[in-house]
Amino acid sequence: MKNIVAKVLPNSIAEEVEIESGDKLLSINGNEVKDIIDYKFLSTDEYLEIEVEKPDGEIWEIEIEKDYDEDLGIVFKEAILDKPMSCHNKCIFCFIDQLPEGMRKTLYFKDDDSRLSFLQGNFLTLTNMKEEDIDRIIKYRISPINVSVHTTNRELRKQMLNNRFAGNIYDILKKLANAGIKINTQIVCCKGINDGEELIRTIEDLYKLYPNIENLAVVPLGVTKYRESLAKLKLFDKESSKDLIGYVSKLQEKYIKETGSPFVRLSDEFYVMADMEVPSEEHYGNYEQLEDGIGMIRMLKNTIETDVDNLNETGKGTFTVITGVSAERFIKEAAEKIMSKNSNITINVIGVENNFFGKTITVAGLLTGSDIIRAAKENVLGEYIIMPNNMLKRGYELGDEGNGLLLDDYTVAQLEEILERKILICDYSGDDLINIINEQLRED
Incomplete structure (x- = not known):
């Protein structure tokens, strides 16, 4: 009820x-x-x-x-007091369509509900919203809302979302922006489809609605090994990532001159694939797009640099940090900086290959308990295991139990029992990493 x-x-x-x-x-x-x-x-x-x-x-x-x-x-009892609205699209890049069978039921639900955007920051396509729903957002000042745009090209958006009603996104965004609703936007960038000139046009269109469209995140397509019956899509590589960074950076330079903000920011993954340094701290503002994987590396680098002086320089301890393959190099750099400050500390970093979804998935947030267990058992573990908090799933449908749950339903408590180690959960920042380490160091 x-x-x-x-x-x-x-x-x-x-x-x-x-x-x-x-x-x-x-x-x-x-x-x-x-x-x-x-x-x-x-x-x-x-x-x-x-x-x-x-x-x-x-x-x-x-x-x-x-x-x-x-x-x-x-x-x-129900966080939104009602059943959530499901997504009616069949996006060519949809991650849920790439899930294997046998996972928990809630993972297969595609939400597209403005109330969950309000409560949890979920991104919406706005394709299942009627005129009165848009008017309700304006009436109740539901702001900010998060919108998955992907492209402002009407016909291309219909094709990408496989929805003949998906083409009017820019009209809706203009109505919301003109009413003073603040909007965060996102593009899942698919190589050869909505990149290049299409991406430039979409960025320029959305920038016309600045500052009510506050920012734009561009993230690369994620492809699992379960796409046999789905559309064939190309992945970004080193050269195509460099090209994308190059033409987007020209727009960023223009927008910085005009507003002081780059407006559009790229996922850390693009810089990792291109083997390029991530932008400076100023580029990321207040790190509003961390949940999109934008600025995590820079935040880690900068906070380690500024907070390493707070490290206990006499305590002893051994630690193992679990992360995805894409972040492994940067976590190792942070670990080396910590160990150079205190030689009594040993930090082993494990970049876990994603066997569950496939090796093309390299981010920590999509690692499963089964892959973590496999990788951990192949390595010598420290006294403590440190895991980033974006590995743990949260959501209205999980309740309090979701706070310690991984994608394949392993809990932190189960991992601790199997690996016989205490697991410490860390946020994106270096200061939290240093604080966690300090708390566990022993004085012999």
Whole structure:
């Protein structure tokens, strides 16, 4: 059932007015609460009249006076209060279509829900949204939203998404931008399809809507070994990555002169494939696009450089860092800098080849527990294993259990038991890595 209260936070307004677990929220100020967007918007007012149905069917009408935007302290059983909207596209690059059989059911669900963009930062294609849905985003000021654009070429977008209704993306973006909605955009770049002149045109089109389109992330296509029945797609290599970096950098230079921001930023993978140095820290602003794999390497380099002085220089310890193949070189550089500061520390870095999805997948975020176990058993392990937090899956459908879950359903606790090592979870930054190491060092 919708709108069922899972729990009430201690010392909250909801607790004070005796809302309880199992109650059903019916309306706020006479408006039906259809989903989380309604709830977030309607509950901001200073005066609320709330209608709640108790488990025995009794209807309570509750008056609440509070500060504007003060949270009521209600946690719902369903995070979005409803079933998420699924994606109706058949994108030629869709990663979900490249998954093997037998994985957990939720991994095969293709969401395209504006509420999940609002809650979790998911990217939307906007292809399944009606005019009233767009108007609702504007009315409720749902901002920022994250949009997967891929191309502004109407016909090409229809082909790439295999959806005859996908061509009006730029019209929708203009309507949202003109209404003051902030938008983050993304392009999955497919070699020979939406790169080159097509990519330049798309970037220029989106830049016309700056600053309401705040930024654009360009990431390369990911191809697993499970594409037998799917369209044949080409992968970027060293030369094609260099070419792409070259023509995009010219646009970045132009935009920096005009606004102080490059507007469009490329995934770290392009620089790794091209064997080129990633841009400077200034290029990445406040690292808003880390979730797209943009700026992780630079953040690591810079934070290691600035925080290595905080390293305990006398403690002893041995560590093994697990990462993907693409980041292995950079993690090793960070490890060497740490070990040069304290020779009592040993850090072994394992770049794990992805046998589960195929060796063309090289990022840490798509590693599975089975591949980590295999690689770890082939190496001498330190006293502790350090893993980046982007290996762990999160989502409304996983609940609290998702915080320690890998793609193939191994949990961190299971890995610890199998490998007989304590696993430490680290974020993208060097300062977190150094803090974690300091906490485990021993003084003999």
